[in-house]
Structure formats: C-alpha cells, structure tokens
Amino acid sequence: MLKNRAYYRSQAIINVVMVLISMLFVLPLILLISSSLTDAEALKDGGYSLIPRSFSLAAYQSIFSNPQQIIDGYKTTIFVSVTAALAGTFVMCLTAYPLSRSYFPMKKVYNWFIFFPMLFSGGMIPSYIINTQYLNLDNTYWIYILPALCSTWNVIIIKTFFLGLPNEIFESAKIDGASELSIFFRFVLPLSKPVIATMALTTLLGKWNDWNTALLYIRDTELYSLQYLLQRILREAEFIKQMSYNTEINMGMIDVGSQQAAPEVIRYAMCIVAAGPALCIFPFFQKYFAKGLTVGSVKG
Amino acid sequence: MKKSIKLIAAVLACVMVLGLCACGGSQTATDTDGEVTLKWLTAGPGKQKDSDLVWATFNEKLAEKMPNTQVEIEALPFADFAEKWRLMIAANETIDIAWSGYAVNYTDEVKKGGYLELNDLLTQYAPKLYKSMPEWVWDLMEVDGKIYGIPCYQMMASRPAGFKVFKEDAEKYMDYKTLEEELLKKSEAGNPVLSEKAFDVIENYLLALNANGVPNKGFAPYNIAFIGEAEAQSDYGLSSPVNTVYLEYDETGRPIAKDGCAPDVTDVFYKRMAGIYQKGLIRKDVLTASDIRADEGVIGGYAMWYHAYDKFTEQQESLQIGKDIKVIHGEEKYIRPTGPAATNNSLPRSCSNPVRAMQFLEVLNDPADTSLYNMLVYGIEDKHYKKVGDNKIETLDYVGSPTLDSGYGIQKWVIGDSFNAYMTQGDVEGYDEYVKTDMNANAVAGNMEGFKFDKTPVKTELAQIDSVRKEFYGLRYGTYTDWQAKLKEYREKVQKCGQQKVIAEVQRQLDAWYDAQNK
Numbered sequence: 001m002l003k004n005r006a007y008y009r010s011q012a013i014i015n016v017v018m019v020l021i022s023m024l025f026v027l028p029l030i031l032l033i034s035s036s037l038t039d040a041e042a043l044k045d046g047g048y049s050l051i052p053r054s055f056s057l058a059a060y061q062s063i064f065s066n067p068q069q070i071i072d073g074y075k076t077t078i079f080v081s082v083t084a085a086l087a088g089t090f091v092m093c094l095t096a097y098p099l100s101r102s103y104f105p106m107k108k109v110y111n112w113f114i115f116f117p118m119l120f121s122g123g124m125i126p127s128y129i130i131n132t133q134y135l136n137l138d139n140t141y142w143i144y145i146l147p148a149l150c151s152t153w154n155v156i157i158i159k160t161f162f163l164g165l166p167n168e169i170f171e172s173a174k175i176d177g178a179s180e181l182s183i184f185f186r187f188v189l190p191l192s193k194p195v196i197a198t199m200a201l202t203t204l205l206g207k208w209n210d211w212n213t214a215l216l217y218i219r220d221t222e223l224y225s226l227q228y229l230l231q232r233i234l235r236e237a238e239f240i241k242q243m244s245y246n247t248e249i250n251m252g253m254i255d256v257g258s259q260q261a262a263p264e265v266i267r268y269a270m271c272i273v274a275a276g277p278a279l280c281i282f283p284f285f286q287k288y289f290a291k292g293l294t295v296g297s298v299k300g
Numbered sequence: 301m302k303k304s305i306k307l308i309a310a311v312l313a314c315v316m317v318l319g320l321c322a323c324g325g326s327q328t329a330t331d332t333d334g335e336v337t338l339k340w341l342t343a344g345p346g347k348q349k350d351s352d353l354v355w356a357t358f359n360e361k362l363a364e365k366m367p368n369t370q371v372e373i374e375a376l377p378f379a380d381f382a383e384k385w386r387l388m389i390a391a392n393e394t395i396d397i398a399w400s401g402y403a404v405n406y407t408d409e410v411k412k413g414g415y416l417e418l419n420d421l422l423t424q425y426a427p428k429l430y431k432s433m434p435e436w437v438w439d440l441m442e443v444d445g446k447i448y449g450i451p452c453y454q455m456m457a458s459r460p461a462g463f464k465v466f467k468e469d470a471e472k473y474m475d476y477k478t479l480e481e482e483l484l485k486k487s488e489a490g491n492p493v494l495s496e497k498a499f500d501v502i503e504n505y506l507l508a509l510n511a512n513g514v515p516n517k518g519f520a521p522y523n524i525a526f527i528g529e530a531e532a533q534s535d536y537g538l539s540s541p542v543n544t545v546y547l548e549y550d551e552t553g554r555p556i557a558k559d560g561c562a563p564d565v566t567d568v569f570y571k572r573m574a575g576i577y578q579k580g581l582i583r584k585d586v587l588t589a590s591d592i593r594a595d596e597g598v599i600g601g602y603a604m605w606y607h608a609y610d611k612f613t614e615q616q617e618s619l620q621i622g623k624d625i626k627v628i629h630g631e632e633k634y635i636r637p638t639g640p641a642a643t644n645n646s647l648p649r650s651c652s653n654p655v656r657a658m659q660f661l662e663v664l665n666d667p668a669d670t671s672l673y674n675m676l677v678y679g680i681e682d683k684h685y686k687k688v689g690d691n692k693i694e695t696l697d698y699v700g701s702p703t704l705d706s707g708y709g710i711q712k713w714v715i716g717d718s719f720n721a722y723m724t725q726g727d728v729e730g731y732d733e734y735v736k737t738d739m740n741a742n743a744v745a746g747n748m749e750g751f752k753f754d755k756t757p758v759k760t761e762l763a764q765i766d767s768v769r770k771e772f773y774g775l776r777y778g779t780y781t782d783w784q785a786k787l788k789e790y791r792e793k794v795q796k797c798g799q800q801k802v803i804a805e806v807q808r809q810l811d812a813w814y815d816a817q818n819k
C-alpha cells in the first residue's frame with residue numbers, strides 16, 4: 001500500500017514535470033495559431049492571448065488574396081520534397097548497403113571519399129559555380145532535388161543500421177543463390193523500415209523548410225518554394241521598413257509610403273500556412289522516428 | 301596511414317590549383333563591334349507577370365537606337381540583392397551593369413575590386429549623362445579619386461529634420477515658436493543636446509494634451525537620439541563619424557573631437573527623458589515594442605515625432621494622414637551628404653563590354669527621349685499605364701511603388717535619372733522641379749565634407765562601445781528610475797571599451813584631413 005502510494009506520487013511528479021516541459025513547446029504554437037486568428041488592431045493594443053480576443057480571418061484572406069503564388073509554391077514544395085525524400089532515401093540506401101558489407105573490396109576508399117567531404121566541403125561559392133556554370137541547374141526543379149540526394153551523415157546512419165542486421169540472413173540468402181540486388185530489395189529494405197522512414201522524413205522536412213536554395217538559384221516566381229515565397233514577402237517588407245528607418249535622412253525620394261510592412265498577424269498566419277502540413281504529417285511517422293533515431297547508436 | 305596522408309596531400313593540392321584557376325578568369329574585352337547582349341542585374345520588386353513582355357518590347361525599341369545591342373535584365377528583389385550579388389560576383393558571372401545602391405556597401409565593394417573605374421568611360425561615351433548631374437554629386441561617388449558608380453539622379457541633398465505635430469493641437473497647446481528657436485540654435489551651434497527650455501516646451505505640450513483630453517500616445521521614441529546624444533551631429537552635416545564622439549570647432553575652424561560620454565555633456569537629455577517617461581508621456585513598452593514607428597503620423601497616435609522634411613512635407617503628409625500637420629523646423633539648409641548616393645549603377649569587374657554598357661546607359665538616360673527609360677519603369681502604355689497629359693500618366697494596377705503582384709513596374713530611382721520619369725497620380729506637381737533646382741542646386745557643403753573616417757584602427761573598440769550603447773538604450777528613453785546610477789555605469793563601461801583611444805584616433809584623422817585641406 002505504502003509502496004503503491006510512493007509509486008503514484010513519483011509518477012505524478014514525473015507527469016507534472018513532463019506536462020510542464022511539453023507545455024513549453026505546445027504553448028507557443030497555440031499562441032501562434034491564436035495570434036494569427038486575431039484582429040491586427042486588437043493584437044497591437046492588447047498583446048497576445050491564448051484565445052483570440054477578437055476573431056478575424058483577415059490575415060489569411062490577405063495571404064490568399066493572390067492564391068496563384070501560394071498554389072505554385074505548394075506545388076513546387078510538395079513535388080520537390082516528396083521526390084527528394086523518395087529518391088534521396090533510395091540513393092542513400094543503395095550507397096550505404098555495399099559499405100556495410102565486409103567483403104566489399106573498395107570499402108575503405110569509398111568510405112573515405114564519402115566521409116572526407118563531410119568534414120571539408122567546398123563551401124557556398126564553389127558549389128554555386130558548379131551548379132550554375134557547369135551543371136546549369138539554376139532556375140530548374142533539379143537544383144532542389146539533385147544536390148540533396150545523398151547526405152553523408154544519413155548514409156553513415158543507414159550504414160550503421162545495416163551493420164546491425166543479423167549476418168545469418170545474408171549468409172542463408174547467399175546459400176540459396178540470391179544476388180546482392182535481391183538481398184538488398186528482399187531482405188535489407190523490408191527489415192530497415194524504421195531507418196528508411198526516419199531518413200525519408202528528415203529529408204522531407206529538410207526540403208519542406210528549405211528556402212535558401214530558392215534564394216540562391218531560382219529566378220522565376222513559379223519555381224519559388226513555399227518557404228521562400230513566404231520568407232520573401234516578409235523579408236521584403238522588413239527590409240524596406242528597415243532601410244527607410246535607418247537612412248531616413250539620406251534616402252531622398254525613395255518613397256516607402258505604399259510599401260507598408262506586413263503586420264505581425266500576417267506573419268503568424270504565414271507560419272501556419274507554411275508549417276501546417278508538415279505538422280500534420282509528423283505524427284504518422286512518429287512510431288518509426290523514435291526507433292530510427294536510436295538505431296545508429298547500438299550495434300548488434 | 302602514410303598512404304592516406306599522401307592522398308590527402310594530393311587532394312589538397314588539386315583543390316588549391318583549381319582555386320587558382322578560378323581566380324584568373326576575368327575578361328577584359330572592350331570591342332565595340334558586333335552583336336552584344338548586355339546583362340543588367342538590377343533591383344526592384346522582383347520578376348513580375350509581364351516582365352518578360354516588357355523587356356522584349358524594350359529590346360525592340362532599343363534596336364532602333366542601338367542596333368546590335370540587346371539587354372538581358374535580371375531584377376532581383378531588394379531584400380535578396382546583396383546576397384545574390386555577392387555570390388554572382390564571387391563566381392565571376394558575367395554581369396555588364398549592376399545596381400550598386402544602398403543594399404550593398406558601395407565603398408567596400410569598390411575596395412574589394414568589384415566595380416570598374418568609370419572616369420574615362422563617362423567622359424568619352426556618356427558625356428550627356430556626366431553633365432546631367434552637378435560636380436559635387438560625382439564627388440560623392442569617388443573612392444580614392446575615382447568614380448565607380450553612376451548615381452540614379454534624384455534628391456541628392458540631405459533633408460533637414462524637425463518635429464512634426466498636429467497643427468490644430470500645436471496651435472492650441474504648444475509654444476512651438478520657442479521650440480523652433482531652440483532647435484535652430486542647437487543646430488547652429490552644433491550642440492549635441494537640446495536645451496532645457498526646449499524640453500520644457502515638449503513636456504508642457506504633452507501634459508496639456510493629456511489635461512485637455514486630446515487622445516494621443518505621447519512622445520515618439522524613434523530618432524530620439526537626434527535631440528540628445530552625440531550622434532545627433534551627423535544630422536546637420538557636422539558629421540561626427542562615431543556615435544559617442546562629437547565635434548567642436550576652434551577659432552581657426554579646426555575640428556576637435558570631444559567625448560560624447562564625458563560627464564555633463566548629455567546629462568540634461570537623460571534627466572529630461574527620465575522625467576518624460578515617469579510622467580507617462582512616452583510609451584511604457586518602448587524598449588520591447590517591435591515597431592515603435594507604427595503610431596507616427598496616425599490620428600490618435602504619437603503627439604510629436606522627429607523626422608526629415610522639406611518644403612512639400614506639410615502638404616504631402618497632411619494629405620496622407622488626413623489631418624493637417626505642422627513641421628517645426630530644425631535647420632534651414634540643405635546639406636550635401638558625405639556618403640555615396642543611395643542608388644547607383646556600376647559596371648562590375650566581370651563586365652564583358654564596358655564601352656557598350658556605358659553607351660547604353662547614355663541612351664537610356666537621354667533627357668531628349670525618355671521613352672526607353674519610362675518603359676523600364678512603368679511598362680507598356682495602355683497595358684500598365686494610361687497617358688493623361690504630356691508628361692503625366694496614371695499607373696493602372698498600383699499607386700506609388702510597384703510590388704511583386706503588379707503587372708509590371710520598377711522603382712524609377714533604380715533604373716536611372718528619375719527626373720526623366722513621367723509624373724504619376726502619386727506624385728506632387730512641382731516637386732521634381734523643386735528638388736532639382738532648389739534642393740540639389742542650392743545644397744551646401746557640410747563642415748566635414750570630404751572627410752571619410754577609416755574605422756579599421758579602432759574596429760574592436762567601436763564594436764564594444766556599440767554593444768554597450770545598446771545595453772543602455774533605456775537611458776535615452778528614460779526608462780530607468782535610477783537613471784543617474786545607470787548613466788554612471790554606462791559611462792564607466794564605455795571608457796573601459798577604449799573610448800579614449802577612439803577619440804584620439806578620430807582626432808588624428810581629423811588633423812590629417814584638416815592639414816591637407818589648409819596647406
């Protein structure tokens with residue numbers, strides 16, 4: 001009885017702590033959603049609250065007032081992140097598999113080739129030169145997808161997971177006459193669902209949140225990724241505001257009258273529009289995710 | 301192990317060789333014959349719906365004037381311009397003309413070798429363009445005696461700054477004549493701080509508004525340093541190069557650098573601001589508010605705010621706000637700025653044909669035929685604008701500044717000489733004329749014209765001082781109840797950051813400059 005009570009008490013304490021910690025993550029999100037649904041004036045005067053003080057959809061209306069751009073942005077982002085996630089995971093698994101086999105002759109050399117650029121990469125300007133002047137990838141969908149196909153770090157994680165698969169499976173498959181490819185497709189891939197799901201999800205989210213690629217390489221509005229589009233609307237407003245503030249006295253005729261900065265409400269609404277779908281996808285992957293994250297750490 | 305070291309060495313060697321190759325590839329072709337396509341990297345709202353159409357039409361028209369020349373325009377959004385420009389020039393991409401306005405640091409880019417020197421090209425291939433601007437405007441663009449940028453001609457002189465108030469309220473409750481006198485006195489003498497008398501007027505006005513129930517949000521915090529800290533001087537062409545240093549002049553006119561953080565210099569300002577804050581005359585959340593300017597020029601917003609003005613300001617802003625405002629003058633002169641113009645075009649070092657690029661700019665900015673320029677700015681007639689007068693148009697899908705959503709439109713001050721632009725429904729009649737003949741022509745040199753402070757010797761000190769200043773922003777808004785203790789702490793900290801070294805460095809450079817001027 002006494003033991004029971006102590007048990008419940010400790011459980012209660014742990015739960016309370018966990019609830020508090022999760023509140024730290026959940027509350028800002030709720031605040032964000034509620035702020036995006038608040039009337040702009042009310043937000044300015046009254047500050048933030050968990051329940052919108054005066055409900056208004058104006059921010060969303062103004063974002064979707066030019067829906068074509070947002071639709072294009074969604075199209076680009078969905079296509080790019082799904083393609084990159086699927087193709088990327090596949091390529092990374094294909095890369096990792098031979099590296100995980102002890103009898104692969106060139107293992108050391110390839111390992112080194114893959115590992116070295118992770119530590120010493122060329123940097124932004126050389127990759128920009130390669131992508132634009134030699135591969136001509138700029139201003140196409142390819143720039144989003146191709147450079148993201150193979151991430152060294154992910155290859156190492158996948159490789160470690162493959163190393164953990166029981167060796168007996170490979171031996172018996174070999175004895176039964178399976179080729180390396182059929183071992184890969186019929187045994188390795190089905191057994192590696194957690195790590196595949198994890199890698200697919202991280203690539204998907206990475207690509208979903210990526211705005212830098214579009215900033216550097218994309219010129220046509222139709223090819224803007226969603227994040228970049230939203231980022232741009234905000235940055236443009238912010239930038240013009242800042243410029244007009246800082247150099248007021250020397251700006252001359254540069255007129256900023258009609259370029260009002262996007263009010264805060266619109267920013268929050270943009271966050272929701274941009275992050276929303278990714279938030280919804282996450283729970284479906286979660287059961288794999290936790291497992292996939294730990295796979296790199298334990299062998300055997 | 302040995303093998304792998306060898307391998308690493310080999311790879312590194314390859315990388316270095318490749319790196320060297322990449323650096324040596326700049327082109328110096330200057331031929332003027334044959335088909336040329338000039339690449340023009342400009343800024344604006346970004347590529348719009350009809351951009352391609354307008355640019356194609358532009359090239360057709362251009363062919364009539366400059367056969368064999370085509371222009372390929374890339375319009376980057378202002379916010380992205382600096383980043384993309386840096387990347388493109390580092391990658392040595394061919395760019396024939398590039399905007400070099402406020403988004404990039406003109407002087408830094410020149411020092412890095414980003415732009416070609418233009419003196420000879422200008423006089424030889426663009427004489428009309430060269431003559432269209434006064435000599436002092438070109439002087440602004442000089443770095444070590446050479447010109448690297450062609451200003452997009454517009455308002456070049458600095459506008460003075462003063463207080464703006466609502467006319468009706470000020471006439472009832474404010475002794476604005478005294479305030480104006482005190483402001484003018486301050487700028488005349490180059491004092492860093494406004495007098496107590498002026499603060500009395502401000503405080504009494506705000507109190508009177510509250511006592512009489514006039515809805516207002518008090519004293520606008522933005523630009524407040526201009527009435528009470530050393531940095532105020534930059535406002536009046538007295539140009540202290542450092543925020544915590546102010547200048548005085550001895551009887552021979554030699555500038556003397558003074559410690560802006562010495563006791564008593566700015567005490568009045570901090571004392572009065574603390575008083576204003578404690579009486580509730582400035583917003584309580586001034587240190588944390590995200591946009592302290594949102595209530596400027598709004599009915600029921602701030603009661604007074606400090607800003608640049610000119611002859612047309614009262615008329616223009618009263619219209620915008622919907623209530624008459626009054627400007628309390630702070631200075632009667634237009635001062636020539638000391639830095640480069642805010643918006644220019646340059647020929648990058650990767651320019652493939654500088655002669656043709658310069659010839660093109662001459663044609664584009666020709667005041668005798670402004671149709672090319674105006675097409676790039678406003679688009680195509682009857683599609684993007686309607687002609688309503690000889691030189692007057694109405695833009696069809698925006699008023700004022702075009703945006704990404706407009707069919708087409710680029711800010712006139714990005715493309716070229718903005719005095720060649722058609723007047724739109726957003727412009728005030730007579731304003732251009734006033735700017736050109738009154739402001740630009742009559743602008744006077746500031747006391748420190750030609751002096752450029754080189755920050756490198758005291759870079760670390762300045763960075764440290766700057767972070768201390770930010771830490772104590774509460775002083776200038778008066779938010780500390782124990783402002784005297786805080787002020788003492790602030791001053792001690794600034795001195796520890798090497799304030800004296802900074803002052804000595806400023807003085808050293810001032811002396812060198814002054815002696816060179818008065819040989």
